[in-house]
Amino acid sequence: MKKAISIFSGGLDCTVATSVFSKSHKIHAITFNYGQKAFKRELKASxxxxxxxxxxxxxxxxxWLANISNSSLNTNEKIPELSAEDLDNLKISQxxxxxxxxxxRNTVFTSIALSYAESIxxxxIIVGWNGEEGATFPDNSKGYMKKFNELIKEGSPENIRIEAPLIDLDKEEIVKLGVEYDAPMELSYSCYKGKKKQCGICESCMRRKRAFKNLGIKDKSEYEN
Known part of the structure; x- marks a missing residue:
């Protein structure tokens, strides 16, 4: 069986993406601790x-990444809270x-994953990069993936590729794919805040909640809001 490295936070996207390859690949999942507020919950889910x-x-x-970051994910800065309407407002989402x-972050994670892929x-390298988040996160985009794969081809002696099965999908399509591949979405944790129950109002939670709601599929995760 082929081997694959999964960059794995325990979130919805990487859970579905990795499940797509689970039957055809032996999965080695890597969870990164970069001082994020949600690390303990991400680790539990993972x-x-x-x-x-x-x-x-x-x-x-x-x-070291925690030390140089000024992100609200791993500093005392407040994590933004969005309404359902805000999700489709490009300025607010940006x-x-x-x-x-x-x-x-994704450049660091993927480079380390490449090292692991070569070693084993x-x-x-399986990633949860997707079309919906690629609109505001450049390191989730198809162009970024294409360039990184070109870099690997040029700089690695091994035949390794980044695989992003969600790269063209929005959250609803991701949930549908998760159902198709029987991904354990009920165990995944998407919240930025790291509380026992997902907050339900950060952007990650809101996009997840909207997808399940619009599809009429019960999200078995617990939310505070």
């Missing part, structure tokens, strides 16, 4: 999902994305 799916799991600490931006003979 461990539970990996145990259920029989995926290998590892944590990598990046204290402001929210700017607040939670961690310097070169993995052919794929």
């Amino acid at each position: 461990k539970e999902i990996c145990k259920k799916m029989d995926w290998t799991h590892e944590v990598i600490d990046l204290p 402001e929210s994305a700017s607040s939670v931006w961690v310097p070169a 003979g993995a052919s794929s």
Whole structure:
């Protein structure tokens, strides 16, 4: 069976993306600790999902990234709270994305995943990058993925590719795909704030909640709001 590295936060997107490859690849999931407020909850979700799916799991600490970041994800700055209407307002969404931006996060994560892929003979790096978030996060975009794959082809002696099965999908389509592949979405944790129950009002929670609601599918996660 082929091997794959999954950049895995325990969130909805990476859970669905990794589940797509689960039957055809032996999964080695990596969860990064960069001082984010939600790390403990992300770790709990990641461990539970990996145990259920029989995926290998590892944590990598990046204290230096926490030290240089001024993101609201890992500082005392307040995480933005959005209304349902705000999600389709590009200006507000861009402001929210700017607040939670961690310097070169996906570039750092993917570079480390590439190193792991080379070391264990993995052919794929699975990511949860998707079309909906790619509109405001440049390191979630199809163009970014294309350039990174070109970089790997140029700079790695191994035949390794980034695989992003959600790259053209919005959240509703992601949830549909999760149902199709029987992804353990009920164990995933998407909230930026890191509370026991997901807050329900940060951008990540709002996009998740809207997708399940619009599809008429029950989200078994617990929310404060």
